Amino acid sequence: MTTPPPILDLGYSLCPNDTFIFHALHAGLTPSPLPVREVLEDVQTLNDWAVAGRLPMTKISYRAYFEVMDRYVALRSGGALGRGVGPLIVTRGDVQDLNGAAVLSPGALTTAELLLRLVFPGVQVLRARYDEIMPAVARGEWNGVRIDAGLIIHESRFTYPQHGLHKRLDLGAWWEGETGLPLPLGAILVRRDLPHDLQGQLNEAVRQSLEYAYAHPQASKAYVRQHAAELSEEVMQAHIDLYVNAFSLDVGEEGERAVQELHRRAVAAGAVAPSALPLFVR
Numbered sequence: 001m002t003t004p005p006p007i008l009d010l011g012y013s014l015c016p017n018d019t020f021i022f023h024a025l026h027a028g029l030t031p032s033p034l035p036v037r038e039v040l041e042d043v044q045t046l047n048d049w050a051v052a053g054r055l056p057m058t059k060i061s062y063r064a065y066f067e068v069m070d071r072y073v074a075l076r077s078g079g080a081l082g083r084g085v086g087p088l089i090v091t092r093g094d095v096q097d098l099n100g101a102a103v104l105s106p107g108a109l110t111t112a113e114l115l116l117r118l119v120f121p122g123v124q125v126l127r128a129r130y131d132e133i134m135p136a137v138a139r140g141e142w143n144g145v146r147i148d149a150g151l152i153i154h155e156s157r158f159t160y161p162q163h164g165l166h167k168r169l170d171l172g173a174w175w176e177g178e179t180g181l182p183l184p185l186g187a188i189l190v191r192r193d194l195p196h197d198l199q200g201q202l203n204e205a206v207r208q209s210l211e212y213a214y215a216h217p218q219a220s221k222a223y224v225r226q227h228a229a230e231l232s233e234e235v236m237q238a239h240i241d242l243y244v245n246a247f248s249l250d251v252g253e254e255g256e257r258a259v260q261e262l263h264r265r266a267v268a269a270g271a272v273a274p275s276a277l278p279l280f281v282r
Contacts, residue, residue, distance in 0.1 A: 056191050065189060076251045080247075090134070104127070158239070183258070259279055
């Protein structure tokens with residue numbers, strides 16, 4: 001086991017669901033076994049950092065988690081799973097067949113891109129930061145290359161009509177129709193080599209931070225607003241309402257089955273290697 005650090009660097013995104021969940025923990029309003037220092041980055045950067053083993057505790061896409069299971073284990077609290085939460089494929093017009101089309105993705109290690117490749121294995125994928133995708137699709141090009149469609153995540157599912165774009169496919173709805181399970185999007189990971197009792201204490205700290213956010217909804221508003229860029233109050237709240245739910249308090253048996261199924265399909269598609277390690281902190 002690794003000796004715990006004196007201060008725990010906790011990586012999470014600037015998205016309203018993450019800042020809502022972690023505000024109380026970051027602000028010292030709820031107990032923590034270690035002092036916590038926020039590290040705010042976009043999810044793709046956090047995915048890359050997890051591959052490098054940079055942070056002891058971090059938000060990550062489930063697709064990226066499958067790459068780092070040898071070093072990290074998921075907490076049962078703080079993640080993003082649910083129904084009606086999936087990434088969308090959007091286009092400027094009516095694109096009939098996306099196999100062979102050029103699609104702009106938010107990242108190779110995102111759950112969104114894994115789903116895209118499961119449904120349309122013949123797509124040509126280019127990549128950009130998630131908030132740059134809708135403007136690029138509206139223009140029809142990215143760095144001088146033609147773009148046929150975009151894969152959008154986070155609050156973009158609420159704002160894509162403002163860019164004149166049309167929904168081609170809801171990948172979350174596809175997943176739910178295929179499996180009957182909620183869609184796993186993001187998890188909170190801790191290093192597997194941290195003491196097991198500390199892993200459990202950190203899981204409890206995240207759960208208590210979210211419980212505080214629910215009990216004191218005004219407490220986190222300024223913190224969420226500070227990091228929410230140009231989002232309106234309505235979009236910020238819709239984002240929280242959609243991505244923070246009962247699975248965020250505890251993944252539960254159904255959520256575990258959903259993650260297991262996503263991992264099974266990723267392995268079957270040759271996207272990741274099989275692993276017998278436990279997916280969640282026990």
